[in-house]
Amino acid sequence: xxxxxxxxxxxxxxxxxxxxxxxxxxxxxxxxEFVTLLGPSxxxxxxxxxxxxxxxxxxxGRVIFDGHDIxxxxxxxxxxxxxxxxxxxxxxxxxxxxxxxxxxxxxxxxDEIARRVDYMLDLVNxxxxxxxxxxxxxxxxxxxxAIARALxxxxxxxxxxxxxxxxxxxxxxxxxxxxxxxxxxxxxxxLYVTHDQEEALTMSDTIVVMNGGKILQIGTPKSIYDxxxxxxxxxFIGESNIFPGxxxxxxxxxxxxxxxxxxxxxxxxxQPVDVVIRPEDVLLVGEDVGQVTGVIxxxxxxxxxxxxxxxxxxxxxxxxxxxxxxxxxRVGLAVVPFNIHIMHxxxxxxxxEEEAQ
Amino acid sequence: xxxxxxIYLGLILLFLYIPIAVLIIQSFNAGESRAxxxxxxxxxxxxxxxxxxxxxALWITVSIAVLAALFSTxxxxxxxxxxxxxxxxxxxxxLTLNNIPMTMPDIVTGISLMLLxxxxxxxxxxxxxxxxxITFDVPYVILSVMPKLQQMNxxxxxxxxxxxxxxxxxxxxxxxxxxxxxxITGAMLAFTLSLDDFTISYFTTSPLVxxxxxxxxxxxxxxxxxxxxxxSALMFVVLLVLLLLVNKRTDKxxx
Numbered sequence: 001x002x003x004x005x006x007x008x009x010x011x012x013x014x015x016x017x018x019x020x021x022x023x024x025x026x027x028x029x030x031x032x033e034f035v036t037l038l039g040p041s042x043x044x045x046x047x048x049x050x051x052x053x054x055x056x057x058x059x060x061g062r063v064i065f066d067g068h069d070i071x072x073x074x075x076x077x078x079x080x081x082x083x084x085x086x087x088x089x090x091x092x093x094x095x096x097x098x099x100x101x102x103x104x105x106x107x108x109x110x111d112e113i114a115r116r117v118d119y120m121l122d123l124v125n126x127x128x129x130x131x132x133x134x135x136x137x138x139x140x141x142x143x144x145x146a147i148a149r150a151l152x153x154x155x156x157x158x159x160x161x162x163x164x165x166x167x168x169x170x171x172x173x174x175x176x177x178x179x180x181x182x183x184x185x186x187x188x189x190x191l192y193v194t195h196d197q198e199e200a201l202t203m204s205d206t207i208v209v210m211n212g213g214k215i216l217q218i219g220t221p222k223s224i225y226d227x228x229x230x231x232x233x234x235x236f237i238g239e240s241n242i243f244p245g246x247x248x249x250x251x252x253x254x255x256x257x258x259x260x261x262x263x264x265x266x267x268x269x270x271q272p273v274d275v276v277i278r279p280e281d282v283l284l285v286g287e288d289v290g291q292v293t294g295v296i297x298x299x300x301x302x303x304x305x306x307x308x309x310x311x312x313x314x315x316x317x318x319x320x321x322x323x324x325x326x327x328x329x330r331v332g333l334a335v336v337p338f339n340i341h342i343m344h345x346x347x348x349x350x351x352x353e354e355e356a357q
Numbered sequence: 358x359x360x361x362x363x364i365y366l367g368l369i370l371l372f373l374y375i376p377i378a379v380l381i382i383q384s385f386n387a388g389e390s391r392a393x394x395x396x397x398x399x400x401x402x403x404x405x406x407x408x409x410x411x412x413x414a415l416w417i418t419v420s421i422a423v424l425a426a427l428f429s430t431x432x433x434x435x436x437x438x439x440x441x442x443x444x445x446x447x448x449x450x451x452l453t454l455n456n457i458p459m460t461m462p463d464i465v466t467g468i469s470l471m472l473l474x475x476x477x478x479x480x481x482x483x484x485x486x487x488x489x490x491i492t493f494d495v496p497y498v499i500l501s502v503m504p505k506l507q508q509m510n511x512x513x514x515x516x517x518x519x520x521x522x523x524x525x526x527x528x529x530x531x532x533x534x535x536x537x538x539x540x541i542t543g544a545m546l547a548f549t550l551s552l553d554d555f556t557i558s559y560f561t562t563s564p565l566v567x568x569x570x571x572x573x574x575x576x577x578x579x580x581x582x583x584x585x586x587x588x589s590a591l592m593f594v595v596l597l598v599l600l601l602l603v604n605k606r607t608d609k610x611x612x
Contacts, residue, residue: 082519090513092534106521
């Protein structure tokens with residue numbers, strides 16, 4: 001499987017003015033994979049991208065590209081292209097010349113340049129915009145031109161730095177789907193940076209969750225959502241109830257004053273653990289049949305569901321439900337074993353698991 | 358109240374422009390006397406262009422202004438790009454260092470340059486005057502290019518490298534085209550400043566190499582000839598037009 005790895009980061013370390021921004025980053029990216037670096041601002045995701053693009057150099061560690069160490073090689077000699085957060089189109093060139101910029105540098109014949117530029121304009125649904133000035137385009141159109149300008153060079157990897165960050169919600173959703181389908185059609189490896197967890201879940205084959213310059217978890221969107229490694233990941237990806245608890249023995253956890261059968265094992269007996277329960281997985285049942293009971297403190301209408309905060313003595317539960325219970329009423333809470341996720345408290349990053357080998 | 362405001366403003370403008378108006382009117386006076394109007398005439402303008410001293414000074418003034426503008430624009434633009442790429446603290450330091458010479462009185466700049474040339478045993482003349490003009494022009498060029506660099510998308514240069522451009526190619530095909538309006542404004546400003554400089558030129562040239570303003574000064578000490586009126590009037594008009602052009606450009610860029 002080794003030859004499938006297009007990019008490998010080995011022990012990347014980076015500091016700015018004595019502050020560590022990347023702490024021992026190890027990561028590999030397979031050919032044709034859509035990998036997303038996800039984390040809050042300042043977590044090091046953009047710096048990681050810039051190191052792969054060649055705009056920054058790591059203080060230590062290696063960047064392996066297609067079997068060769070490319071650390072220290074300038075950006076214009078790397079077979080990657082970047083879509084920048086604020087487009088960075090060249091305002092003195094028209095749309096066509098922006099897209100043709102990289103091809104002209106490669107001394108490609110004029111008629112082929114014209115052909116490939118037209119193909120790209122078609123691909124990003126901006127046929128006939130070639131002669132327009134970039135300032136006359138909307139944000140979404142500029143973003144498409146930036147993507148076309150990068151893709152026309154047929155890079156092996158496309159680096160995207162929060163490319164949809166400046167677009168409004170509806171446009172963003174549309175572009176997410178377009179980008180994903182473009183990636184699948186062209187068979188290009190995408191490395192995508194975002195702080196938007198929903199975006200990451202929608203588009204990625206693999207999500208890399210980062211915080212504080214460290215990788216916290218690497219996995220498929222589903223595995224990261226269903227089985228977060230620690231409280232940070234659980235909180236960052238979707239909404240969660242996180243409770244401190246005790247693993248009584250395999251498949252039985254005790255938290256919030258109740259015993260909950262679960263499906264996790266291997267944590268030992270009477271060990272402290274963190275328990276994650278998604279708000280949509282909490283069932284509201286009769287007071288007498290709940291695993292714990294509580295009083296509804298607040299009800300918020302969220303469109304698809306109601307969000308209720310329930311006070312259960314020493315803990316507060318966030319519950320999403322399509323049926324509303326009046327404020328102040330006593331309810332029972334229940335969770336099916338499969339929906340209880342047990343984590344080691346404050347667990348650190350685990351190496352990426354080889355799936356299905 | 359409104360009339361008082363208008364009269365006040367009128368008075369200020371009157372005091373500001375009366376000397377220049379007198380000068381311009383005098384330059385059309387047919388007689389040599391400054392006290393008596395002897396009819397309208399272009400005679401002094403004609404004489405102006407027959408005087409070899411004045412024509413020589415005009416050539417020196419214009420050639421120095423062109424060369425000073427050219428060199429200071431190249432130096433200043435490259436310096437601005439370099440300063441822009443610095444980190445915050447050294448950048449602030451460099452901009453302060455850049456501003457100090459502009460606030461310094463011309464006479465201090467002039468005398469210090471003169472002392473430098475004497476100290477280094479460089480004979481004063483055309484070259485020293487040119488060097489002095491380049492020196493006082495550079496900060497102004499930096500100051501007019503800087504805002505354009507700051508307006509530029511900070512990823513533009515990186516985007517060019519990313520698409521395969523060498524740093525040199527990116528400089529000429531991405532950065533320079535984007536900051537060109539600021540570069541042109543800087544060049545025009547440098548040209549104008551060089552054209553109308555007296556003090557610094559006076560201290561950095563020899564009596565044998567005179568530009569227009571030092572020539573006017575040395576002639577005026579012997580008593581003002583009417584040709585000097587015509588020359589001053591011409592310089593005023595040329596500088597006025599240049600300044601209007603520079604101001605118009607800066608206004609447009611700020612929009």
